[in-house]
Amino acid sequence: MESRKVAFFCWESMYAERVGGLARAATHLAETLVNQNHEVHFFTRGNIPDQTIKGVSYHYCQPSGKNIVEYCDSMSASMVDQFYLYDTPHRFDVLHFHDWHPVQALHRLQDRNTILTFHSTEYGRNGNQSGDWWEYREISGKEWYGGLIAKRITAVSASLKKEVMWLYNVPDEKCDVIPNGVVPGEFRAAVDSGEVKRSYGMHPYAPLILFIGRIVYQKGPDLLIEAIRKVCQERGHVNVVVAGEGDMRQFLQEQAQDLPVTFVGYIADSEYVRLLNAADIVVIPSRNEPFGLVLLEAWSAEKCVVASNVGGLSENIDAFVNGVKVDVDPESLAWGISMMVDEPGNAGAFGKRGRTKVDRFFLWGPIVRKLTETYARTVS
Incomplete structure (x- = not known):
């Protein structure tokens, strides 16, 4: 060329x-x-x-x-x-x-x-x-x-x-x-997931669910908070970390006061990689997502993704092969999260297949x- x-x-x-x-x-x-x-x-x-x-x-x-x-x-x-x-x-x-x-x-x-x-x-x-x-x-x-x-x-x-x-x-x-x-090596790191969870005041064996992105309507963080309420009503303890800033943050913090949700605001890349590799599930609940770079970053770390069935997320995720696609709805999102919490073996397999897809196409x-x-x- x-x-x-x-x-x-x-x-x-x-x-x-x-x-x-x-x-x-x-x-x-x-x-x-x-x-x-x-x-x-x-x-x-x-x-x-x-x-x-x-x-x-x-x-x-x-x-x-x-x-x-x-x-x-x-x-x-x-x-x-x-x-x-x-x-x-x-x-x-x-x-x-x-x-x-x-x-x-x-x-x-x-x-x-x-x-x-x-x-x-x-x-x-x-x-x-x-x-x-x-x-x-x-x-x-x-x-x-x-x-x-x-x-x-x-x-x-x-x-x-x-x-x-x-x-x-x-x-x-x-x-x-x-x-x-994506450059996969930027997002894959060996971490002690239990130690990372303890540093956020969480039980080292409780599932950790990660959201990172702008805390705005498009990205659907409000759907995640509603979904987590449903998850907590139906099963054992989970932990959620919400990383990012946006105009919905204060409102959602008030809505989530009684939930195991930690808002950490903007975080450095190094801390993002640390959290990403300690997480059990990465959730992308966007209402609109033209591509979804977080998907590639999660797959680079071999993490299971539960994501809205929209836009580039819908195109790139193969349902129940390398991730779970859900409706843009709290109940559907809660279902997807709960299923992966209950099936950690499948969640791990989905993450590994996601990394394979990164190496083939991205x-x-x-x-x-x-x-x-x-x-x-x-x-x-």
């Missing part, structure tokens, strides 16, 4: 401003491109000097704005200014934009070979919860416009591709499915080779 010079435009990365799973996905994508002999310049946010990490050149800006839309417009303008500093003497072959945040930069550079990757949509993140909120309409409008002017589109799952086509009238032939990947090397085929179609 011909070596290419690629510019990434993404509002987060692992080495500066980091918000969610997009940072990890985009960073590993860029690093794998470099490993496959491409040159990558990564334009993003950060209050630090430009730097090169693992062969990727990072260029940082410090945007401002009274709201998220103005902030991202400011970011896009700064990104474009920096881009022009590095666009000579050899022009970039491909300009790769991630999600709606840099769409204003895409607008200014639309005459180039451009790709826009949808990692999610505003509709998927907020749905009917924010239909009358002006920022919802503005962000959705930017997603539509980005889908219109980009030369090619990629989506991280077939479900998300269908959603983008439905929402924004993107033609099927313009959009490729390029899934997310390593970054093959995924990036597929992405470079999209690059080739964009420049042809």
Whole structure:
């Protein structure tokens, strides 16, 4: 494959401003491109000097704005200014934009070979919860416009591709499915699960259920709390750790005061890996999930996953082979959790099969080779 010079435009990365799973996905994508002999310049946010990490050149800006839309417009303008500093003497072959945040930069550079990757949509993140909120309409409008002017589109799952086509009238032939990947070694570690549980005040032999993610409506943490209440009513003691921040946290903490649920807020990657490897079950109760990176992370640690039968989770989990798929409903979620608590042997087997699937389909090397085929179609 011909070596290419690629510019990434993404509002987060692992080495500066980091918000969610997009940072990890985009960073590993860029690093794998470099490993496959491409040159990558990564334009993003950060209050630090430009730097090169693992062969990727990072260029940082410090945007401002009274709201998220103005902030991202400011970011896009700064990104474009920096881009022009590095666009000579050899022009970039491909300009790769991630999600709606840099769409204003895409607008200014639309005459180039451009790709826009949808990692999610505003509709998927907020749905009917924010239909009358002006920022919802503005962000959705930017997603539509980005889908219109980009030369090619990629989506991280077939479900998300269908959603983008439905929402924004993107033609099927313009959009490729390029899934997310994972570096399994980052999430597998030898830990003393009993010691980890004791450190959180839990009995070392009680099942530990882990939720990690944004504590927001889309991710369904309220469904988990209701499900755990049902689980506790029907069987012995379980422990739940909820890791992450979001606007539902305070409300859910109040709802769960009488339950064996520990809210730990934001945790460092090292503590996440420690909890992940001590957990017996990882629960992903999302109402909408375009891909679900936590699934790959749990499988990398050989953990059983109980997840909503939606989006990328539904596509990637083989029911009762490498995980359990449930309805977006507390009773169904409680059923799935209870079944895996009662059948630890099957839970362990599901986790091991999940790791096998990661090694077959979700390593970054093959995924990036597929992405470079999209690059080739964009420049042809």
